[in-house]
Amino acid sequence: MRFVPLLLAGLFRKKTRTVLTLLSVMVAFMLFGLLQAVTTAFESGADSADAKRLLTTARYSIIELLPLSYLRRIEGVPGVVGAAHAEWFGAKYQNESNAFPVFAVDPARYLDMYPEFTVAPAEREAFVKTRTGAIAGRRLVERFGWKVGQKLPIASEIHPRAGGDMSWEFDLVGVIDAEDPAVQGNTDMVLINVAHFDEARQNARGRTGWYIIRIADSGQAKEIAAGIDRLFANSPDETKTQPEKEFAIGFAKQIGDIGALISRILAAVFFTILILTGNTMAQSIRERIPELAILKTLGFSDTRVTVLVLAEAALLLLIGGAVGMAAAVGMLPFLNGSTGGRFPPLYVETGTWIGAVAVAVALALMVGLPPAWRARRLRIVDALAGHR
Amino acid sequence: MRALRQIAQITWVNLRNLPQRLGTSLVIVIGIAGVAGVLVSVLSMAEGFRHTLASTGRGDRVIMLRAGSDAEMSSGVARDQAALLASLPAIARDGAGRPLASAELVVMVDLPRRGQTDPNNVPFRGVQAAAFAIREELTVVEGRRFNRAVREVIVGRRAAQQFEGLGVGSRIAFRDSDWTVVGIFSSGGDVHESEIWADAEVATSAFRRQGFQSLTARLVDGSDAGLADLTAAVKRDPRFSIRVWREPEYYAKQSKVLETLINVLGYTVAAFMALGATFGALNCMYSAIASRQVEIATLRAIGFGSAPVVVSVLIEALVLSAIGGALGGGLAYLYCDGASLSTLNFDTFSQVAFDFRVTWTLLGKGLLWALVIGVVGGVPPATRAARLPVTLALRAS
Numbered sequence: 032m033r034f035v036p037l038l039l040a041g042l043f044r045k046k047t048r049t050v051l052t053l054l055s056v057m058v059a060f061m062l063f064g065l066l067q068a069v070t071t072a073f074e075s076g077a078d079s080a081d082a083k084r085l086l087t088t089a090r091y092s093i094i095e096l097l098p099l100s101y102l103r104r105i106e107g108v109p110g111v112v113g114a115a116h117a118e119w120f121g122a123k124y125q126n127e128s129n130a131f132p133v134f135a136v137d138p139a140r141y142l143d144m145y146p147e148f149t150v151a152p153a154e155r156e157a158f159v160k161t162r163t164g165a166i167a168g169r170r171l172v173e174r175f176g177w178k179v180g181q182k183l184p185i186a187s188e189i190h191p192r193a194g195g196d197m198s199w200e201f202d203l204v205g206v207i208d209a210e211d212p213a214v215q216g217n218t219d220m221v222l223i224n225v226a227h228f229d230e231a232r233q234n235a236r237g238r239t240g241w242y243i244i245r246i247a248d249s250g251q252a253k254e255i256a257a258g259i260d261r262l263f264a265n266s267p268d269e270t271k272t273q274p275e276k277e278f279a280i281g282f283a284k285q286i287g288d289i290g291a292l293i294s295r296i297l298a299a300v301f302f303t304i305l306i307l308t309g310n311t312m313a314q315s316i317r318e319r320i321p322e323l324a325i326l327k328t329l330g331f332s333d334t335r336v337t338v339l340v341l342a343e344a345a346l347l348l349l350i351g352g353a354v355g356m357a358a359a360v361g362m363l364p365f366l367n368g369s370t371g372g373r374f375p376p377l378y379v380e381t382g383t384w385i386g387a388v389a390v391a392v393a394l395a396l397m398v399g400l401p402p403a404w405r406a407r408r409l410r411i412v413d414a415l416a417g418h419r
Numbered sequence: 420m421r422a423l424r425q426i427a428q429i430t431w432v433n434l435r436n437l438p439q440r441l442g443t444s445l446v447i448v449i450g451i452a453g454v455a456g457v458l459v460s461v462l463s464m465a466e467g468f469r470h471t472l473a474s475t476g477r478g479d480r481v482i483m484l485r486a487g488s489d490a491e492m493s494s495g496v497a498r499d500q501a502a503l504l505a506s507l508p509a510i511a512r513d514g515a516g517r518p519l520a521s522a523e524l525v526v527m528v529d530l531p532r533r534g535q536t537d538p539n540n541v542p543f544r545g546v547q548a549a550a551f552a553i554r555e556e557l558t559v560v561e562g563r564r565f566n567r568a569v570r571e572v573i574v575g576r577r578a579a580q581q582f583e584g585l586g587v588g589s590r591i592a593f594r595d596s597d598w599t600v601v602g603i604f605s606s607g608g609d610v611h612e613s614e615i616w617a618d619a620e621v622a623t624s625a626f627r628r629q630g631f632q633s634l635t636a637r638l639v640d641g642s643d644a645g646l647a648d649l650t651a652a653v654k655r656d657p658r659f660s661i662r663v664w665r666e667p668e669y670y671a672k673q674s675k676v677l678e679t680l681i682n683v684l685g686y687t688v689a690a691f692m693a694l695g696a697t698f699g700a701l702n703c704m705y706s707a708i709a710s711r712q713v714e715i716a717t718l719r720a721i722g723f724g725s726a727p728v729v730v731s732v733l734i735e736a737l738v739l740s741a742i743g744g745a746l747g748g749g750l751a752y753l754y755c756d757g758a759s760l761s762t763l764n765f766d767t768f769s770q771v772a773f774d775f776r777v778t779w780t781l782l783g784k785g786l787l788w789a790l791v792i793g794v795v796g797g798v799p800p801a802t803r804a805a806r807l808p809v810t811l812a813l814r815a816s
Contacts, residue, residue, distance in 0.1 A: 051702040058695030062688065069684070091593060092527045093540065094492070094768070121493045128489040129676075129766065188493035195660065197487040267627075281537045285770070287762040296457060300692055303453025307699030310446040314706045374680075 034339065041319070041343050049347070052311050056351025057358065059304040063387060064359025065366075066293045068377040073289050075213040075375055076279035082249035083112075084144065085256055086278045087242040090269040096238040097268050099229070104262055110246050110255045115140035118240035120223065121189035124175075131171050133185060133221045135228040135239075138164070144243045147214045154179070154205025162227040165201035168218035169208045170376070179203055183221070191233045199231075216375025244272070301390065309398045312344055316402035323406050324414030337407040344399025345392065352391040356384065425727035426734070429718060433735045443707045444739055447700060451743025451792055452750065454696040455785035459751035459777060461685040462784065464760070467776040468681050472674050475609035476666025479641025480553060481649065483634040486662045490673060490767055491525045497630045498522075500659060504634050509649035511637040513552055520636035521550035523619060526626050527769055528593045530582040532761070539761075541582060542614045542769040543572075543593070545622025545631075553637050554606060562587040562602030567618050570625065573602040575612035577772035581761040585615075596625040610670060613761065613772045635666070676765045693788055700796040704736060708800040715804045716812035725805040732804070736797030737790055744789025748782040 042049050071078075087105065089095035096118070105114045120133035134141075138158045142150060150158070150166060158164045165183055177183070183201045191197050201223050209215045229236055246255050256272035263270045273281075283289075316323075323336055331339075356379070363377050437444055476482075483504055488494035496504070504510075505520035512518050524545045529538030548567065551557060565571035572591070579585040589600050598617065606612055619631070638645045650663045664672075708715070715728055761772035804812075 048702055048705065051698045051705070055695045055698035055702070058691055058698065062691045062695070065691075066688070092529060094527050123487070123489070186487060188488040188490065284532075284535070284537045285539050285763040287760060296461065296688055299453055299457045299460075300695070303450055303457075303692075303696055304699065306446055306453070307450045307696070307703060310443065311699075311702050311706065314710075 034342070038339065038343050038346055041315075041339075042346060044319070045315070048311060048315065052308055052347060053351045053354070055304060055307060056348055057355035059300050060352040060355025060387060060391070061358045061362075062300055062355075063297055063390065064356045064379055064383060065362065065377075066297060067383040067386065068359070068363060068379050070290050070293050071213075071380050071383065072216065072375045072377050073283055073286060075216055076283060077276050079147070079211065079213040079217060080274070080276035080279050081147070082252070082274065082276065083246050084275040085244040085246060085252060085259070085272050086275055087244060087259060087270045087272040088240075088278075090260075090271040093241075095268075096235055096240060097242070097270065099237050099239050101242065101263065101268075101270075105242055105244060105259055108255060108258050108262065110248065110251050110258075112245045112247050113140070113143060114242055114244045115144045116225070116239040116242050117141060118225070118228075118238075119189070120185075120228075121187050122221070123186040123188050124184075128188060131168075131219060131221060133187075133223060135223050135225040137225050138166075138222070141222065141243070144245055145217075147209055147211065148218060149208045149210070150205055157204040158222070158224070161202055161204050162224055163200070163202050164204040165221055165223045166205040166207055167203060167221045168215075169206050170215065170219055171221065172203075172206050177203055179205060185221070190228075190235070192231050193233045195233065212376050212378040213380075219375070243275075249274075301394065305394055305397055308347070308394070309401070312347070312398050313402050316340060316406060320409065320414050323409055324411045327409065327411050328415075333407045336409070337403045340403040340406045341395070341399040344403075345395040348391040348395040348398070349388075352387055356387050422724060422727050425723050426730045429723060429727055429731035430734045433731055434738065437735075440707065443703060443710075447703045447707070447736075447739045447796075448743040448746065450696055450700050450703065451740050451789045452747035454693050454792065455744040455747025455789045456750045456754075457692050457747075458689040458788055459748050459781050459785040460755045460775070461688050462781050463751065463755050463775040463777045465678075465681045465685045466778060466781055467760075467773045468674070468678060470776055471608055471610060471771070471773040472671055472678065473667075474607050475611070475670040476668075477556075477641075478665060478667060479638050479645075480666040481636055481638060481646065482664050482666055482669050483636070483653070483661050484632070484664065484669075486660045488662075491523075491633045492767055492769070494632045495630055496522065496632060496634055496661070500661070501631050501634050503656075503658065504653070504661065505636065507649060507652050509639055509645060509652055511639045513549070517549065518636065519549050519553050520634055521547040521553055521619075522631040522634045523547070523550070524622060524626070524628055524631045525633070525769075526622070526628070528591075528615065530585070530591070532581060533583050535583070539582065540763070540769045541578060542767070543622070543626075544611075544614050544616050545619035545626075546616055547619045550616075550635070553635060554611070556609070557604055557606040557611070559602045560605045562600075565601055565617055568621060570596055570598045570617070570621055571601045572598045572615050572617045573604050574600055575614045575616075576603055576605045577612040577759060577761070577774075578615060578770075579603050580759060581613075581770070581772050593625070608774070610674075610771055613770055673766050674764055674771070677762070677771070689788075693792065697792050697795055700740075700792050701799070704796040705800040708732060708804050712804060712807065712812050716807070716809050719805070719809050720813065729798075729801045729805045732801035733794065733797050736793045736801075740789040740793025740796075741786065744786040747789070748777070748785040751785070752777045752782070 089097055102114055115137060117134040117136045120135055122133040124130040158166050181203050183203050186198045207218045209218050252274045259272045260270050326336055360379050367376050484494035501522035505518040510518050510520050526543050527540040528543045530541045531537060532539060565573055574585045584591060585600055587600055591598050653659050653661050653663055718728055755775040756777040757774055759772055759774045761770050764771040
């Protein structure tokens, strides 16, 4: 610890240079933090998946519907604790298509499937009892400035009401929230009561989009899923049942390999930073050869001098990295505010911090080793004489 | 005149001894190449997507959907309505007097990407016979068109590239129907190249649909007046609850979310990257010039003016940045141009494929950014060097 002042003195020997280097390192790590947050958001579906939840969709295409009558039969499958269903409403709000997802659900059944969502007991009660009721995710409520108790005029692009009218109106009776930011993205939706919806719509009555199933033992997921699909095999509406996690991973894969794309961008960013910082570091040590020789004259061992140089590089990258990551974290609430539920919430997870430290240390070694080696091999006489 | 001659002389000396300062110069070049490379690659993705959108649809064509539905996926057009719409006078006819209109249905089929097993939502379009006459840009590049009334499909060029088992001659199974791929089509790089096409009648029965989802047609008169005629005719008739879109307008709307996402990502990355590298480049320029303090002071001592010194240093910085910019752009071109990517379009919930496109404009942009970094990084240190009192600068070593 007593060498910290020495390190700092070395680092800030030329203030402009160090500040510029710190800034470029900082920007690189800020990009790292932001882009990793995007990757995390894309993968959050799989992370927040519950191993005891299965999803049943139509076998051939996710957009086909299934009969509502499957509910009882699914519940009868051994190992199934409960089931719920949901259907895509195809919302159009204030003339914007798919401004947010709206699902028609059986309130109690659906909320029982998702214990990670928090809904105030009174609001849940109101949702169960109000046929025209709806509850909405907190981020949506904030984005549109909705108040509990107001009417929600939402049009459907798919489901006309009996008579052909595409406009619907619901009563907002509650708010859905979640503690975990990975889960919160899943609450960016409006739930409506299927009892009213199914009765009032013109087409496809008695059908639903997919089933959510809770099982007792996640170890049996495969068998139970196969059991459910067997029930409906060779019927006009065959099913495909899979654990929620698999479904989420499949969905993320549809988007494509965002992770790989982002890794490549970051690799190019860090390579550039490596070259620039490496050069600056080497230059800085070159200028201080006589000083290092004096340190050695004073009795600093070769190893100690090597470590000093390496520590200087590490300090530079760690400070720059920490400030950059902090800047990324600071920017995220602002970014999340401006997307307002159109995109899952971005956040920096612990893994990203660990990654940042690993990258900083690796870069510090790559940047610091060549000059450290040079400092180690330095011969006092030559260095003091000015032979570099 | 004298100043110009001085600039030329110093610049010439500087450039000639560049190889002696190879290390520092190389660092500047590589740093700037990194910025330009990332910038051009990221923007080539946005450019490729924009190009795919821009080439989809023609101004003299319309797509009709159920009023209130902004996407084919959620739309519905009944069979009898489709026939009535096609026979409206504002819609063009072919030589035999048949309307140039195709009622179409779109369903999603699950296909794995090449080398993977997870299903992806690939759009499967059932089209009527007129579809080919309406879309003149469509050509079958391999094999032949599908025959009517049999389970044959033709596959868009990009879909065939991206997804497993779509070569001519292969069979694909959806639901309880088996289809044979008989051809690969290209349609000028538009979104239809991500689709699979079959005969509408065969598709409706195989996918158990009653009606269609959209009607694509060519206008008699592609001008605004022609479109207004059609819109008015559709509005006047109480049997219709239909909205008419010009094709380009419709397809642009279909990809707004994805386009915004790609652009925001691209430009944010590029901007931060440029910022970070500017600091780095500034640093390298500073140290490069600082190490030449004596040289610069000597030049001034023997009679060269401050301005020529600054300008010549700046020229050197610009030359290095230009080399870096060109190198980065070149690498982006080699690495990215033509690479194709398929992703989920959130608006249509189906896969859309596009190519990265490194255009001359993008390369120009990359070069411009490189030069800006060169100027920003080069001017302050050069000015500083030129301002330092000669005696002081000469003494420093």
